[in-house]
Amino acid sequence: MTQENTTVTEHRIFQGDYRLLRLSAPAIGPLVQPGQFVHLRVPRLADAVLRRPFSVFKADAQGLSILYKSIGKGTAALCSVREGEEINLVGPLGNGFPLIKKSTTMPVLVAGGYGNAALYLLAARLPVKGIAFFGGRSAIDILCVDEFKALGWDVRVTTDDGSLGQNGLVTAALDLWMEERGAGSRERGAGSGGGSASLELFACGPNAMLKAVGERAIRHGLTAWLSMDRNMACGVGACLTCVIKRKTAEGWEWARCCKDGPVFESREILWEQ
Ligand SMILES: Cc1cc2nc3c(=O)[nH]c(=O)nc-3n(C[C@H](O)[C@H](O)[C@H](O)COP(=O)(O)OP(=O)(O)OC[C@H]3O[C@@H](n4cnc5c(N)ncnc54)[C@H](O)[C@@H]3O)c2cc1C
Ligand code: FES
Numbered sequence: 001m002t003q004e005n006t007t008v009t010e011h012r013i014f015q016g017d018y019r020l021l022r023l024s025a026p027a028i029g030p031l032v033q034p035g036q037f038v039h040l041r042v043p044r045l046a047d048a049v050l051r052r053p054f055s056v057f058k059a060d061a062q063g064l065s066i067l068y069k070s071i072g073k074g075t076a077a078l079c080s081v082r083e084g085e086e087i088n089l090v091g092p093l094g095n096g097f098p099l100i101k102k103s104t105t106m107p108v109l110v111a112g113g114y115g116n117a118a119l120y121l122l123a124a125r126l127p128v129k130g131i132a133f134f135g136g137r138s139a140i141d142i143l144c145v146d147e148f149k150a151l152g153w154d155v156r157v158t159t160d161d162g163s164l165g166q167n168g169l170v171t172a173a174l175d176l177w178m179e180e181r182g183a184g185s186r187e188r189g190a191g192s193g194g195g196s197a198s199l200e201l202f203a204c205g206p207n208a209m210l211k212a213v214g215e216r217a218i219r220h221g222l223t224a225w226l227s228m229d230r231n232m233a234c235g236v237g238a239c240l241t242c243v244i245k246r247k248t249a250e251g252w253e254w255a256r257c258c259k260d261g262p263v264f265e266s267r268e269i270l271w272e273q
Helices: 073-078 115-125 145-150 170-181 183-191 207-220
Strands: 002-015 018-024 037-041 052-055 063-069 086-093 105-112 131-136 154-159 198-204 223-227 243-247 252-256 263-265
Touching: 002 063, 037 063, 052 063, 052 073, 063 073, 063 115, 105 115, 105 170, 105 207, 115 131, 115 145, 115 198, 131 170, 145 154, 154 170, 170 207, 198 207, 207 223
Parallel strands: 105 131, 105 198, 131 154, 198 223
Antiparallel strands: 002 018, 002 086, 018 063, 037 052, 037 086, 223 263, 243 252
16 A cells, blocks of 8 residues: 555546546556555545545556546545646555456456446456446446457446446346356356356446345355445544445454455345345
């Protein structure tokens, strides 16, 4: 984890309500692993005590970029930042997604909202390309389809209003695809020489979507890595703002999304009713 004064090199509307913010960050950029996030101090925010967490969209030796949506005070203030301005960053933070090494495992990405951006680095760095399911309210909310296709991913889109891709929830498209593929039976077959690739799920998006993806993984005997979004104050494991319940042999314990996560395997999470 590093603290760095970065410089804004690009800041523009990316698509719909989402903006792209690119930062020159030669100390943090090269360290970023897929699924990690940065904690950003928003310039000129009156009560700037709390930083704001953002997943890293792209990262390289020179720096990194994020895709964000203005939803409150901090992100509204961030919109006014200009190219050339300085932004203080702490990062990279969190555990990130594990990278599949076996060529017999097929990665399945499931995303909604900024989840598409959060999964991009994983999609770029996974040695095996698979299938990505993106869901959103409307066509304008579906980010980065061409970027994922250019990396060699099969992208399936769902929208609530049917303006792009299949009409309905992203999990409905996932269900249909798994059913056609005979997901559960194939997973069991793959381990015993069945010959077909086993699936591993990676998801980022709204809580309800993550819970639904986790339930499907458990039902089909699959591994699912879920990136949990919680309000974060310190971002480094000290304040316990961001805790979720993690299952243990005895029952459950608190786990910090900023430090122990944000990525958890679906079987670890004890969902609140
Ligand atoms: C790991 C992670 C990755 C994320 N990645 C992205 C991304 O790539 N793109 C994107 O658009 N959004 C992302 N988000 C969401 C983003 O952090 C929020 O949209 C942003 O913090 C909203 O800030 P705001 O001031 O505009 O909103 P507000 O609702 O005004 O404030 C939210 C912020 O206030 C603080 N806060 C609010 N309530 C509490 C509380 N009870 N205790 C302590 N602190 C509190 C926190 O710092 C919180 O982040 C991510 C969130 C997490 C946890
Ligand atoms: S945000 Fe402080 S412990 Fe996670």
